[in-house]
Amino acid sequence: xxxxxxxxxxxxxxxxxxxxxxxxxxxxxxxxxxxxxxxxxxxxxxxxxxxxxxxxxxxxxxxxxxxxxxxxxxxxxxxxxxxxxxxxxxxxxxxxxxxxxxxxxxxxxxxxxxxxxxxxxxxxxxxxxxxxxxxxxxxxxxxxxxxxxxxxxxxxxxxxxxxxxxxxxxxxxxxxxxxxxxxxxxxxxxxxxxxxxxxxxxxxxxxxxxxxxxxxxxxxxxxxxxxxxxxxxxxxxxxxxxxxxxxxxxxxxxxxxxxxxxxxxxxxxxxxxxxxxxxxxxxxxxxxxxxxxxxx
Ligand SMILES: [Zn+2]
Numbered sequence: 132x133x134x135x136x137x138x139x140x141x142x143x144x145x146x147x148x149x150x151x152x153x154x155x156x157x158x159x160x161x162x163x164x165x166x167x168x169x170x171x172x173x174x175x176x177x178x179x180x181x182x183x184x185x186x187x188x189x190x191x192x193x194x195x196x197x198x199x200x201x202x203x204x205x206x207x208x209x210x211x212x213x214x215x216x217x218x219x220x221x222x223x224x225x226x227x228x229x230x231x232x233x234x235x236x237x238x239x240x241x242x243x244x245x246x247x248x249x250x251x252x253x254x255x256x257x258x259x260x261x262x263x264x265x266x267x268x269x270x271x272x273x274x275x276x277x278x279x280x281x282x283x284x285x286x287x288x289x290x291x292x293x294x295x296x297x298x299x300x301x302x303x304x305x306x307x308x309x310x311x312x313x314x315x316x317x318x319x320x321x322x323x324x325x326x327x328x329x330x331x332x333x334x335x336x337x338x339x340x341x342x343x344x345x346x347x348x349x350x351x352x353x354x355x356x357x358x359x360x361x362x363x364x365x366x367x368x369x370x371x372x373x374x375x376x377x378x379x380x381x382x383x384x385x386x387x388x389x390x391x392x393x394x395x396x397x398x399x400x401x402x403x404x405x406x407x408x409x410x411x412x413x414x415x416x417x418x419x420x421x422x423x424x425x426x427x
Contacts, residue, residue: 215252324377331365
């Protein structure tokens, strides 16, 4: 299976979710996740595209996964009739492996040709029998404080001004200011979720995202919608990292544009997820090993 089919399949699932219940459905999906997706045998935390695919597929189930082979190696088995979820990894190319039919995809042209894309099926913890599945380990500590000391501090050190003022949460790119209204949130978690969204916007020029987006989407509405998608996804990565289960309403006026850009190109979602992971890594000050970056 070519990897662009993988992107198309997950994009279709995401579109179906949005068409059914709008952007709130997506927020609800990531708000209810038990943790970031993790491999129950190796403890590997999935990132980027795999993070998104697995989180979308997990629904209310534990976000814990393993391949058939891994389960077998532990003398466990997969419950009959269970459906696996496809994930992809770039793995170092063996010497004898030559052609990689996917390198013509523009998204992948930037990939190092020493790597080859492989697809694996992983099964949810609830479909695995005969082995003890460890409980997910959520982030421990004060989520709000951590969000402030890690992400917001990083931005402030880089010149951003943060103000609790006004009646609208926003990032103002020209002034490099984030404003979040005082006392308009149902819970501290909701406040964190919107702050994570605005902080992701604040990485746009810092990480050179604006040029890429303008290149891909010359139409203003579409480029705006794409950046909103990146901010949503960035907030999802950050909130999952700190186990923040917040929600907010920002009127979702870009739903129509989201659907348009998602339907227009099977790589749109892949690109948004990749850029959101980059933004979250920067905000969380995470140094990521090159091998894992390839998997994102
Ligand atoms: Zn936004």
